[in-house]
Structure formats: C-alpha cells, structure tokens
Amino acid sequence: MGDSLHTIKNTAAAPDRPELRKALQEIVDSGFAGVQVRVHDEQGQWVGAAGVRKLGEAAKPPTDGHFRIGSITKTFIATLVLQLVAEGRIGLDTPADDYLPEFGLDRRITVRMLLQHTSGLFSFTGEVYEDGTVVPGGVPGVGKEWADNQFRTYRPEELVRLALAKPARFEPGADWNYSNTNYVLAGLLVEKATGRSCAEEMQRLILGPLGLTGTVLPGASPEIPRPHAHGYYGFEDAGRWKVIDTTRFNPSWISAAGDMISTSQDLHTFFSALMSGRLLPAPLLAEMCTPHPKMGYGLGVFVEETDGGGTILQHNGGFWGWASLMYSTPDGRRTLTGSLTFGGAELGWAALAAVFEKVKQRLVTEVFCGGQTGPARPTD
Numbered sequence: 001m002g003d004s005l006h007t008i009k010n011t012a013a014a015p016d017r018p019e020l021r022k023a024l025q026e027i028v029d030s031g032f033a034g035v036q037v038r039v040h041d042e043q044g045q046w047v048g049a050a051g052v053r054k055l056g057e058a059a060k061p062p063t064d065g066h067f068r069i070g071s072i073t074k075t076f077i078a079t080l081v082l083q084l085v086a087e088g089r090i091g092l093d094t095p096a097d098d099y100l101p102e103f104g105l106d107r108r109i110t111v112r113m114l115l116q117h118t119s120g121l122f123s124f125t126g127e128v129y130e131d132g133t134v135v136p137g138g139v140p141g142v143g144k145e146w147a148d149n150q151f152r153t154y155r156p157e158e159l160v161r162l163a164l165a166k167p168a169r170f171e172p173g174a175d176w177n178y179s180n181t182n183y184v185l186a187g188l189l190v191e192k193a194t195g196r197s198c199a200e201e202m203q204r205l206i207l208g209p210l211g212l213t214g215t216v217l218p219g220a221s222p223e224i225p226r227p228h229a230h231g232y233y234g235f236e237d238a239g240r241w242k243v244i245d246t247t248r249f250n251p252s253w254i255s256a257a258g259d260m261i262s263t264s265q266d267l268h269t270f271f272s273a274l275m276s277g278r279l280l281p282a283p284l285l286a287e288m289c290t291p292h293p294k295m296g297y298g299l300g301v302f303v304e305e306t307d308g309g310g311t312i313l314q315h316n317g318g319f320w321g322w323a324s325l326m327y328s329t330p331d332g333r334r335t336l337t338g339s340l341t342f343g344g345a346e347l348g349w350a351a352l353a354a355v356f357e358k359v360k361q362r363l364v365t366e367v368f369c370g371g372q373t374g375p376a377r378p379t380d
Contacts, residue, residue: 078300
C-alpha cells in the first residue's frame, strides 16, 4: 500500500491517543480501504481516520462522514418499538399476529420474541445450519447475483413472505437465532400500530428529539448524503476477481433490519442517550439490556462482559463494502462509534468476518479495557 493509506487523520478535543492511532493503522494494514472512529470517554472526545475515502485517491475518510450502519438499524427499531410500548400502542408480550394478521404468523410469536430473535422465523437473507448447510433465503446474497440486483426494489412484505415460505428454525421461544425477518416484521408492526411510516415515527420519537440530522431512513433510495467514503465488494466472476463500488445501492433488500445511514456523531448521541435513560423508561431499558442466556442478546442490543469484569452494550453492522461499530458502557458515558469500508481485497466472506472480528476486539480493548483485556465473548 502507498503512504497515503497509512496517514492518520486526528481531530481531537481531547489529548492525542497514540494507541488509537496505532489501532486505526492496523485496521488499514489488515485490508480495509478506510476507517473513521469516534471515542467519547473520561479523556474527552477523540476522532480519527485512516486509509482512503475512495480507492485511487489520496484523501482520507471524512471523520464526519455518513455511512451505512447495517444492523445497528436494529437498535434504532427496537428502541422505537419500546417507545411505542411505553406509549401503550404496542404490547411487548402481545402476539405479533394481532398487529400483522395478513401473514398468518404463529400465535405464540410475541413482539418481544421479534426483538430478541427468539421467534424461530427463518431469515430471508439465508441461514447456516449447525452442520454447515447453507440454505438461501430468496434474496440474492453473494457474488455476481447480488451485484446484478444491486438496484432492485423489494417490498418488506415480500421479504417476510420469502421467509415464511421456509420452515421455522425452532418453536417460538425455544431457542435463539439471529434472523433479519424479525426486524422487518418489527418495522411493519410500527407502521400498523401507529398508522404512520417507520421514518415518520423515528423522526417523532428519536431523530427529532435528539437532533440527529445526519441519520436517514433511505427506503428504496440508493443515495447516501455527502460527505461519505466509498465501500467496495470483491467477488469471483467467470474465474476472475471483480471489484464493484457498493456506495450506492438500493437497501430495500434488507429493509428495517439494516437499511439506515448515520454518522459517528449521531450514533454516539443516540446510544449515549439510550443507555443513560433519556429515551426509555427505566423498566423498559432494563428489559432491553437483559441478555438471552445463549448469545447475550437483549432487545436490539448485545450485552457483553469483558475479561476485566465490566459490561458493554453494543450492536455492529456489516454488508458488502461496509461495516459499522457502536459500543457503550451501561451509563452511556463512554462510547465507541465508527465505520470501516472494505477495499475489495481477494478475501472470502469468512476471512473478512475474521478480520472484522479482530478489528473490533482491538478497538474495544483500547477503549473499554485500558489496552489490557478484551471482551470475553465477541459478537457480530
């Protein structure tokens, strides 16, 4: 890599953080095109970036840039649903079928089960079974097939019906399995319970009150507000490695399970407000942060215990070209938010996921564990 990939950009209201600059350097060296990170803690605010905004150019990623947050969307949606629970519009333990009878859902599936991934519903993005068997979900998921459908529009109801055409993973409430179908249903449930769009309710209850002007629910629009970095997806096509720019694509294929766009500042503001009790009544926030015993997932957030005995709340996100980070202490006073962009290196998805896992652990160690220990159970 050229020298431009190794230059670190640091804009800080806090003292310099050489350990964080070194971590960003390592991220770029591991194969990512660029990274932007924001840390808020006892030392103040630290913002840094490394790598490039766009392949072939020298400019670094904008530290105030917009990015696709992927499954961090689930934390926003879960918060929105719980706010409507607080308003008495939705019952947390009410059958989801009461709100969405058109799908004929198992009456045992409650709203809580959707938010905690215990419904057993098959994921429309596909499933990997315990024996390693991969079962596609109906939405083109990888390689040329995904690239050819980059701008196709899906309706959320279509995604749900693709999932319901497949056998359930288990009886409702009997196990835990991460399924994007749960959150598409949650988004539809918000609209049915309020009579307004998910975007309108998000603006009313979260974006407006918190002043999150950089956060967008794009619907089927492929656009992303400026400034922004570029993400890339590499795949094999007819025996050759091909790299495409995935900055613009139609996110309706993931819908309320991962379609939102935000900034590191907005993610900090949101997660800090959520964890400090500004968005939910204390009893509902406590339920949100109570983890399922199998995978440590509450209602839209992962709950991790660090080796040092502390607790962190998080949700990350990722899909072709993009990865996002959002971590906080339970009181909301220390946060880590940011975005990584892939550069199309010749790595399979498993290898990319392994690199991303290492990156997450490295940053969490520096921010939450004093550089000494890491999370006991890292999660995607």
